[in-house]
Amino acid sequence: MPSQSALSPAGPQAGRIISLWWMMFYVTGAVFLIVMAFLMAALVRRRRPYGGAAADVPDVRPEPSGERRMSHVVLTGVALTVVILFVFLVRSYVTGRALDSLHEQDHLTVKVVGHQWWWEVSYDNATAAYTVTTANEIHIPVGRPVLFKLSSTDVIHSFWVPNLHGKTDLVPGHENVTWLKADREGVYRGQCAEFCGHQHAHMAFTVVVEPYEKFKAWYDAQLAAAQEPSTESQKQGRQVFLSSPCVMCHTVRGTDAGSRVGPDLTHVASRGTLAAGTLENTRGHLAGWVVDSQQIKPGNRMPPNNLEPADLQALLDYLQSLK
Numbered sequence: 564m565p566s567q568s569a570l571s572p573a574g575p576q577a578g579r580i581i582s583l584w585w586m587m588f589y590v591t592g593a594v595f596l597i598v599m600a601f602l603m604a605a606l607v608r609r610r611r612p613y614g615g616a617a618a619d620v621p622d623v624r625p626e627p628s629g630e631r632r633m634s635h636v637v638l639t640g641v642a643l644t645v646v647i648l649f650v651f652l653v654r655s656y657v658t659g660r661a662l663d664s665l666h667e668q669d670h671l672t673v674k675v676v677g678h679q680w681w682w683e684v685s686y687d688n689a690t691a692a693y694t695v696t697t698a699n700e701i702h703i704p705v706g707r708p709v710l711f712k713l714s715s716t717d718v719i720h721s722f723w724v725p726n727l728h729g730k731t732d733l734v735p736g737h738e739n740v741t742w743l744k745a746d747r748e749g750v751y752r753g754q755c756a757e758f759c760g761h762q763h764a765h766m767a768f769t770v771v772v773e774p775y776e777k778f779k780a781w782y783d784a785q786l787a788a789a790q791e792p793s794t795e796s797q798k799q800g801r802q803v804f805l806s807s808p809c810v811m812c813h814t815v816r817g818t819d820a821g822s823r824v825g826p827d828l829t830h831v832a833s834r835g836t837l838a839a840g841t842l843e844n845t846r847g848h849l850a851g852w853v854v855d856s857q858q859i860k861p862g863n864r865m866p867p868n869n870l871e872p873a874d875l876q877a878l879l880d881y882l883q884s885l886k
């Protein structure tokens with residue numbers, strides 16, 4: 564189960580955010596308790612009885628000495644509030660600066676494009692042939708800064724991996740950048756954090772933080788063209804794929820399918836989930852998704868596919884071979 568919690572930071576950015584958050588939590592929590600204690604004290608203290616004739620109404624004006632004491636209390640309260648807010652201000656400014664300080668030379672650049680309702684992910688490389696394109700699953704090496712370039716093709720989305728950093732919006736026609744670094748290996752769940760339509764809640768992704776060698780092996784595998792079918796059924800499945808509407812929306816590198824309306828499927832079988840974290844990547848889920856994804860994620864941009872059972876099984880064999 565991937566972790567998705569801002570309370571369990573796995574990198575310096577998230578670590579700074581959470582320490583700021585805890586400080587604010589303790590200070591404001593203490594202020595709240597103190598205010599409540601004063602309120603309670605005021606409620607249970609000597610109460611003068613109401614009612615009776617007008618002449619019996621007690622004179623509630625404070626005596627001069629009491630009034631002086633009261634203004635001291637109020638002044639102290641105001642001064643304390645100002646000091647606390649000022650400390651918060653300084654501390655959050657320092658945190659903001661620190662969050663922005665990861666501009667190291669030796670970094671990885673990952674482009675993320677938000678779509679309703681999935682994430683297109685590509686790894687920048689000076690040589691175009693070394694650019695990897697995938698979807699919904701981002702691998703990064705542990706301990707290395709990563710620059711994320713974020714944009715969107717449709718509406719505003721927000722990129723959020725609570726264990727690693729705060730949120731950054733993906734805005735159509737504008738590139739936002741954010742840096743992050745993970746110090747702890749693991750699998751972290753990210754989630755779109757800006758309401759972006761019907762299936763916003765099903766717009767998740769996975770960040771896999773692994774040692775450099777493992778990352779490199781993953782990267783090289785993703786770089787390769789799709790695996791050639793090795794069984795008759797897989798061959799038939801590829802035929803089904805290439806003669807179905809699939810090719811109008813999907814890419815499988817090494818075949819004629821080169822559209823980018825939906826996720827790149829060249830290595831779809833290597834991913835842990837389908838449809839932006841909605842389903843575990845199993846044969847049954849894959850079948851359900853391909854036949855009628857609208858049942859699973861109503862309103863998503865992939866139409867249902869009416870396939871003969873034999874064709875469907877062959878197609879599944881093929882898709883599952885795309886490691």
Ligand code: HEC
Pocket residue numbers: 679680681698699804807808809810811812813824825826828831834836837838839852853860863864865866868878882
């Ligand atoms: C009109 C465009 C379109 C067509 C046609 C189409 N798809 Fe899709 N497909 C999409 C979109 C868009 C998504 C992403 C949906 C989401 O997660 O919201 C998707 C997602 C998928 C996924 C999940 C990928 C992942 O990593 O999450 C698979 C697998 C898939 N499609 C297979 C197929 C197959 C097989 C066909 C043909 C039988 C097909 N698609 C036809 C647009 C299309």
Ligand SMILES: [Cu+2]
Pocket residue numbers: 677680719720721755756757758759763766
């Ligand atoms: Cu979104």
